[in-house]
Amino acid sequence: DSGVTQTPKHLITATGQRVTLRCSPRSGDLSVYWYQQSLDQGLQFLIHYYNGEERAKGNILERFSAQQFPDLHSELNLSSLELGDSALYFCASSARPQGSGEKLFFGSGTQLSVL
C-alpha cells in the first residue's frame, strides 16, 4: 500500500459529461502529481501541485483542470468528455517537488470509461 488514496476506482460516463477524480496524498507529502495512462501514449504527465500551488503543467487539455486544497488532497476535473479521454488516471505524491530526486508514490488509479 503506497499510502496514496484515489477515488473512485472505476468511473463510467457518457460523452459530454463532467467528472471529478479525487486523490489523498501520503501523510506529510506536499506534492501531488496527476498522470494519464493509455495503451498507446504510456504514462503522460498532466499537472503538479505543491502545497496548494500549481507548479508545472504537462500535456493537460484545456477541458481538464485540477486543484489542491488546504488539507492537501487534490481533485482533477474533466469536462466535455470525449471517447479519447478513456484512460487510467493516476495520482502520485512526494514529500517535496522534483529536482532533488524525489521518488513518487502512486495511487491505484481511477479507470475512466467514456461511452
Added chain:
Amino acid sequence: SQKIEQNSEALNIQEGKTATLTCNYTNYSPAYLQWYRQDPGRGPVFLLLIRENEKEKRKERLKVTFDTTLKQSLFHITASQPADSATYLCALCNQAGTALIFGKGTTLSVSS
C-alpha cells in the same frame, strides 16, 4: 523537447537468466534517472534512483547503470523469476525540475 525511449516494448526470457532493459534519452542531461515497476491495473512502484555522478547502483538482484555520454541507462534483473514479470518504466526529471517524465515502458515476461 526531451524524449525518453525504452527500446523494447516486450522482452521474454527464461527463469534464471538476466534481463536487461534499455532506456535512452535525448535533448537533455538529467541529474538523475529513476526506474519503476508497474503491474497490470496498478500504479507504478519506485525501484531505484541513480544520479549522474553514479555509474552503477545495486539493490538485491537489481542493477542500474547510467552512461551520461551515451545518454543511456541499463536496468538488469539477475536470476530472474516469474514474479519479476511486469512492465518496467524509466523516468527522468524534466528540464525545469518540476515533474517526472516517463518512458512507455518495457513489459518483461519470465517463463519457468
